[in-house]
Amino acid sequence: MAYTFRGGIHVEEYKNTHRCRIEALPAPEIVTIPLSQHIGAPATALVKKGDPVTVGQKIGDVTAGLGCPVHSSISGTVTDIVKKTAQNGFNVEYVVIQNDFKDTVCPDIHPVSKKLTEVTTEEVIGIVREAGISGMGGAAFPTYAKIQSALGKVDKLIVNCAECEPFITANHRLLLEQPASVINGVKILLKALGVRTAYLAVEDNKMDAIEKLEEMTEGSKMISVKVMKTKYPQGDERQLVYALTGVEIPSGKLPADVGCVIFNAETCAAVYRAFAFGMPLISRIVTVDGDCVKRPRNILAPIGTRVTDLVEFCGGLVREPKKIINGGPMMGAAQWDTEMPVTKSTSAVLLFSEGFGRKSVDTQSCIRCGKCIRNCPMHLMPMYIAQFSKIHDLKRAEEYGAMNCVECGSCSYNCPGGVEIVQHIRVAKAAIKAEKTRLASLSQPEK
Amino acid sequence: MDKKIENPSVPAETVPAAEEKSAAGTGRKIRMPEMLTVSPSPHIKTPDTTATVMFDVILALLPAFIWGVYVFGVRALAVAAVSIAACVGLEAAAQILLHRPVTIGDLSAAVTGLLLAMNLPVSVPLWMPVVGAFFAIVVVKQLFGGIGKNFVNPALAARVFLFSWASEMTAFSADGERVTSLAPVLTEGDFVASATPLASLKAGTLPSETIFDMFLGNHAGCTGEVMSLLLLAGGIFLLVQRVITWHIPVAYIGTVAALTFLFPRYSGMPIESMLYELLAGGLLLGAFFMATDYATSPVTPAGRLIFGVGCGLITVLIRYFGTYPEGVSFSILVMNLLVWYIDKATMPRRFGGKSNGK
Numbered sequence: 001m002a003y004t005f006r007g008g009i010h011v012e013e014y015k016n017t018h019r020c021r022i023e024a025l026p027a028p029e030i031v032t033i034p035l036s037q038h039i040g041a042p043a044t045a046l047v048k049k050g051d052p053v054t055v056g057q058k059i060g061d062v063t064a065g066l067g068c069p070v071h072s073s074i075s076g077t078v079t080d081i082v083k084k085t086a087q088n089g090f091n092v093e094y095v096v097i098q099n100d101f102k103d104t105v106c107p108d109i110h111p112v113s114k115k116l117t118e119v120t121t122e123e124v125i126g127i128v129r130e131a132g133i134s135g136m137g138g139a140a141f142p143t144y145a146k147i148q149s150a151l152g153k154v155d156k157l158i159v160n161c162a163e164c165e166p167f168i169t170a171n172h173r174l175l176l177e178q179p180a181s182v183i184n185g186v187k188i189l190l191k192a193l194g195v196r197t198a199y200l201a202v203e204d205n206k207m208d209a210i211e212k213l214e215e216m217t218e219g220s221k222m223i224s225v226k227v228m229k230t231k232y233p234q235g236d237e238r239q240l241v242y243a244l245t246g247v248e249i250p251s252g253k254l255p256a257d258v259g260c261v262i263f264n265a266e267t268c269a270a271v272y273r274a275f276a277f278g279m280p281l282i283s284r285i286v287t288v289d290g291d292c293v294k295r296p297r298n299i300l301a302p303i304g305t306r307v308t309d310l311v312e313f314c315g316g317l318v319r320e321p322k323k324i325i326n327g328g329p330m331m332g333a334a335q336w337d338t339e340m341p342v343t344k345s346t347s348a349v350l351l352f353s354e355g356f357g358r359k360s361v362d363t364q365s366c367i368r369c370g371k372c373i374r375n376c377p378m379h380l381m382p383m384y385i386a387q388f389s390k391i392h393d394l395k396r397a398e399e400y401g402a403m404n405c406v407e408c409g410s411c412s413y414n415c416p417g418g419v420e421i422v423q424h425i426r427v428a429k430a431a432i433k434a435e436k437t438r439l440a441s442l443s444q445p446e447k
Numbered sequence: 448m449d450k451k452i453e454n455p456s457v458p459a460e461t462v463p464a465a466e467e468k469s470a471a472g473t474g475r476k477i478r479m480p481e482m483l484t485v486s487p488s489p490h491i492k493t494p495d496t497t498a499t500v501m502f503d504v505i506l507a508l509l510p511a512f513i514w515g516v517y518v519f520g521v522r523a524l525a526v527a528a529v530s531i532a533a534c535v536g537l538e539a540a541a542q543i544l545l546h547r548p549v550t551i552g553d554l555s556a557a558v559t560g561l562l563l564a565m566n567l568p569v570s571v572p573l574w575m576p577v578v579g580a581f582f583a584i585v586v587v588k589q590l591f592g593g594i595g596k597n598f599v600n601p602a603l604a605a606r607v608f609l610f611s612w613a614s615e616m617t618a619f620s621a622d623g624e625r626v627t628s629l630a631p632v633l634t635e636g637d638f639v640a641s642a643t644p645l646a647s648l649k650a651g652t653l654p655s656e657t658i659f660d661m662f663l664g665n666h667a668g669c670t671g672e673v674m675s676l677l678l679l680a681g682g683i684f685l686l687v688q689r690v691i692t693w694h695i696p697v698a699y700i701g702t703v704a705a706l707t708f709l710f711p712r713y714s715g716m717p718i719e720s721m722l723y724e725l726l727a728g729g730l731l732l733g734a735f736f737m738a739t740d741y742a743t744s745p746v747t748p749a750g751r752l753i754f755g756v757g758c759g760l761i762t763v764l765i766r767y768f769g770t771y772p773e774g775v776s777f778s779i780l781v782m783n784l785l786v787w788y789i790d791k792a793t794m795p796r797r798f799g800g801k802s803n804g805k
Contacts, residue, residue: 007798011491012491014491166491238798238799242798248798248799249799250799250800251797251799251800253799308479311479316477317477317479318477319477320477320478320480321479321480321483322480322483322484323483323484323486323490324483325488325490329488329489329490329491330488330489330490330491331488331489332488332490333488334483334484334485334486334487334488334490335483335485336483336485337483338479338480338483350490352490354484356491357490357491357492358491358492359492359494359496360494360496361496361497361498361552361553363548363550363553365497365550365593365594365595366595367497367500367555367594367595367741367742368595368741368742368744368746369500369741369746370692370741370745370746370747373746373747373795374692374748377798378797378798378799379795379796379797379798379800380795380797381746381747381790381794381795383746384790400794401797401800404797404798404799404800409488409489412488412489412492413489413491413492413493414492414493414495415492416493416495416496416497416499416500417496417497417594417595418492418496418497420487422487422488422489423487426487
């Protein structure tokens with residue numbers, strides 16, 4: 001029996017690229033590397049216009065607070081540092097680097113010389129931070145901070161290889177082609193956390209990867225492979241923890257509060273590379289797919305590669321795209337910029353033509369079929385929250401659990417009425433948060 | 448929701464050289480567009496729409512309806528045609544007058560029209576389905592905000608509204624006496640009136656039809672309510688298609704079965720009495736097709752069970768103690784009014800939460 005949870009949906013899988021080997025993209029002429037790629041403070045540029053840079057050289061860092069450094073993914077010259085509006089609506093600095101095609105590697109890069117048994121937890125955290133590793137599944141939380149926050153609290157490490165989003169096969173290919181790097185990364189993380197149990201959670205639509213991993217972990221007392229039912233959103237951390245341990249993470253708490261810490265498969269591989277080669281996180285596997293792409297592929301792309309370069313590597317376009325999505329089709333964000341760069345959390349770039357995957361009708365009216373309630377993995381009543389959000393009744397939206405929503409989009413996916421349920425809930429959540437901040441600032445005495 | 452935002456990286460008139468390259472092999476130049484669609488996730492959806500759901504309901508209703516036409520004559524078809532045309536036409540008219548998008552394509556008005564026709568005796572004057580359609584679509588549905596916002600089931604509300612003309616609504620033609628006259632208003636000689644099985648039960652006698660006849664639809668009643676076998680088949684089709692869930696029909700029919708078995712009206716024969724109660728008076732039509740109407744039934748599984756039990760209870764109470772022999776329509780309408788409260792009281796336990804809705 002495969003592990004699973006209650007609720008969720010079966011989505012059309014579109015795993016067109018599951019047989020496409022990971023192909024390394026020849027270093028592009030130009031990369032644009034954002035200095036803020038995740039939660040936390042944006043990095044400050046350490047280079048300026050005209051500076052030469054090498055592969056793996058640190059080009060930005062955070063001096064205080066949460067955040068991790070950013071490295072150059074190619075060697076060449078910094079041609080510009082520009083400010084652009086990023087996906088989150090903030091102005092973000094991008095370092096533009098022109099490739100000199102010499103592939104000079106930064107001289108600071110060297111493997112960790114100690115044996116794993118001799119490395120301390122603090123050293124691991126330091127190495128992971130210096131390598132600029134953040135969660136590569138989508139949420140992109142800085143990995144060193146996750147290790148810190150989990151220290152002493154957890155007894156299980158879960159490697160999230162569920163990959164429940166349609167289209168994406170980047171993790172699947174990684175597990176098939178480089179299982180050792182993932183498993184070695186897990187060993188390093190286990191050592192750092194002082195934990196003795198690790199689960200590799202893989203959905204049962206990747207049986208070949210499961211067999212491979214079972215072979216690799218045979219005889220291991222610490223690492224075991226767990227077969228998950230193929231269902232969306234199996235890769236959501238709350239559902240993953242529940243499916244594997246039977247424990248529900250209480251509202252507003254984190255996996256660490258129930259003794260679990262979760263890492264994405266590729267994050268583990270990145271940790272391994274930082275140890276074995278000293279190479280920081282400067283490239284990642286990206287599934288490039290969608291009905292506009294001529295030859296969908298899995299590409300190992302330098303961070304900062306622009307969409308246009310990825311598309312060219314895939315043989316170009318077969319029809320005009322109307323939507324470019326960073327990430328999976330269920331939770332990824334539509335881009336407005338064809339120059340969008342690959343970041344540390346870009347697991348896929350999807351190019352959809354007009355109307356792809358949409359309904360034929362545009363009217364949005366709830367017919368109260370109750371499907372969203374049946375499917376909600378958080379067991380909420382999405383259609384009610386959406387209605388309260390529409391009339392700006394924040395009190396009742398909160399009462400009905402708006403803040404518990406994980407925004408997986410199962411409700412919108414299955415809504416026959418075509419209501420953008422999850423978007424209405426997002427609006428309510430943002431408004432509730434803003435209202436709370438406002439009230440908090442009112443209660444503070446003025447200075 | 449789709450919002451077009453001008454692509455800041457592409458100058459309005461020129462296209463960057465990198466994008467000028469032709470798509471290999473096709474010989475056709477396909478460029479990156481100047482404008483991209485920015486809309487919220489998810490970016491893919493099921494192809495199921497309100498129209499496909501409503502189409503399934505129509506498919507499920509059709510066999511029982513066609514049987515009704517076979518039993519009661521071609522006039523039943525005329526009543527349905529008038530009813531559906533009036534519902535669809537009035538919906539479009541109301542939406543145009545109210546400056547709303549016209550949504551007759553979602554087929555919900557057609558379903559209301561078909562259900563209304565199936566809930567009328569074959570001999571009604573042809574203006575009655577039009578009046579019913581007006582009440583259902585304009586008053587109950589559109590004036591309360593359109594699809595999903597109506598507070599009671601439109602077809603049932605219309606049927607009860609039409610009881611203002613009680614004699615027309617209760618003139619049931621006898622089985623085997625097909626009405627072929629399409630005259631707008633029938634005169635007495637056009638059909639032979641007959642007592643429905645429930646009227647017999649009310650009078651304290653067992654109906655003259657056998658239970659087998661009841662099952663096969665050989666008895667007096669409204670066009671769509673007589674053919675139990677095909678109504679069951681339609682209900683099962685809806686369950687299989689996952690248009691409805693089992694909760695309401697099972698709770699509804701189960702409650703009626705339990706009550707009529709424990710307190711049979713024709714005492715001494717509890718099983719027969721129960722079967723007559725289940726197969727007559729549109730209970731199956733109501734339980735599978737009317738009580739499960741999305742807009743007017745609870746959305747939670749527990750709420751649906753409560754709703755079904757409530758419908759069953761009120762149906763039996765009206766049948767036993769009311770002056771009118773049938774209780775299905777009234778029971779569903781009463782329970783419709785409680786849906787909001789039932790939903791709220793049966794809020795599911797949240798993932799990671801403590802108890803009801805917390």
